Amino acid sequence: MRTALVIGTGLIGTSVALALAGRGVTVHLRDHDPTRARTAAALGAGTDEEPAGPVDLAVVAVPPTHVAATLAAEMRAGAARGYLDVASVKGGPRRELAALGADLSAYIGTHPMAGKERSGPLAGSADLFDGRPWVLTPTRDTDTEVLNLALELVALCRAVPVVMDADAHDRAVALVSHTPQLISSMVAARLETADETDVRLCGQGIRDVTRIAASDPAMWVEILSANPGPVADVLSGIAADLAETVESLRALQSADDEKRQGGAAGIEDVLRRGNAGRERVPGKHGAAPAAYEIVAVHVSDQPGELARIFADAGRAGVNVEDVRIEHATGQQAGLVQVMVDPAAAPVLAAALRERGWSIRQ
Known part of the structure; x- marks a missing residue:
């Protein structure tokens, strides 16, 4: 994949564009609000200029109710070799696209299982999809080249492909x-x-x-x-x-x-x-969730405190599996719950105490 067109520069579209642009793909950006496309371009997600000709892949990142119409219009215009959407619903848009008479061989529905509670281009991140499942819903009509383009997109975004039926998804x-x-x-x-x-x-x-x-x-x-x-x-x-x-x-x-x-x-x-x-909820690396021990550390609300905890844990040879921060109401302080392997908990607690941290039992 050398060129791509991303239509819709919200959180997901901008994040896809940032990931592709960061890996050498020439990305063209389009949005119904040109200001959003310009913002995404300013962030390094690509250019808001229209492509001179057909691109390798068109990525439609618009709300589900607009997916089919947007895809059909781009297909009629011959905008790309392959087309996919990243909407969170798959069955309805595909049926709507078929009803519009579009060539489904050039299309595959996809859904990256990643997101944030914030939206818009400024929330975009090139690493949003790292290690996250990315659902692909090919059918018997899907052209092999289009499937390969979708798989390449998933790989460039460092996600994990998962093939499913659209309605099951x-x-x-x-x-x-x-x-x-x-x-x-x-x-x-x-x-x-x-x-x-x-x-x-x-x-x-x-x-x-x-x-x-x-x-x-x-x-x-x-x-x-x-x-x-x-x-x-x-x-x-x-x-x-x-x-x-x-x-x-x-x-x-x-x-x-x-x-x-x-x-x-x-x-x-x-x-x-x-x-x-x-x-049954998958834990680290997709495995069953592990039972971690919590080492609770009192911290002041000062720059660099979290970094110091992680650095001190590293010096103690302890891998931090997860972390949670609980803020103290009305105080400039909080409690950082550092989750580690049970065998490493006493080692970490001792090391942090030695370096002056206050540990809550």
């Missing part, structure tokens, strides 16, 4: 992406009218659950409008769990011992099923 993302967005937003919505004293008690748990609730509502209306059925199916199951959980909690208030025991059993059941489901 849509059911999967309803479970692992679209429904979590709605649940996060629903929990965060409870905070909107909460008492200020209650909100000041927010800890890491509520921050974890509501992080993605900061996402752009307009963007998510577009996504959910393209995949409403599968999302509704998942939410229906969650609604059943919620109804049973509410009933169990009410039973815990009963004066009847048997009802209270039944309520406790119902709560334990949903928590245990949650444990089992969480254990």
Whole structure:
């Protein structure tokens, strides 16, 4: 691949363009808002000038409801040798494209499983896709050359290709992406009218659950409008769990011992099923999640403090597997939870104490 056209310079489009441009591909940028294309170009994602002729690959990075029409227009114009989109829904756009009479042999639907709660070109990053799954949904009509171009794109973005059926993909993302967005937003919505004293008690748990609730509502209306059925199916199951959980909690208030025991059993059941489901979420390198030990370090809110912790861990020969930061309410300080292999935890704790860090047991 020597040339590419990226249509849509939001988070995903700009990140694709930055990755390709960084690996020597000449990237042309286009957006319905020319200012966004110019911003992406200024970031080093390519040029906002139109290509002189057909490019090797056209990457359509627009909302799902506009994917088919955009692809069809580019195909009619002969803009590229191959065409793909990066929308988060795959079945609907492909059927719409077929209904428009487009040549599906030149097209493949794809979806990089990466993102942020921020959007727009300024949120773009060349390493956004590093090590992340990138779904490809070829059909029997897909030309081999187009599939190879898509695989080359995934490789240049340092992602991991995953081949799926388009409708199976849509059911999967309803479970692992679209429904979590709605649940996060629903929990965060409870905070909107909460008492200020209650909100000041927010800890890491509520921050974890509501992080993605900061996402752009307009963007998510577009996504959910393209995949409403599968999302509704998942939410229906969650609604059943919620109804049973509410009933169990009410039973815990009963004066009847048997009802209270039944309520406790119902709560334990949903928590245990949650444990089992969480254990299936892939951890580091896609393997089953490891049980790490946490070394909690008090830090002041000063430049370079995190870097010093990581450097001291490196000097101790300890690999940091993950890290979490919990900010202290109303203080210029916080707690850094450094996650390491259990055998390395005492080594790290001793090394950090020796270097003057305050360790919380």
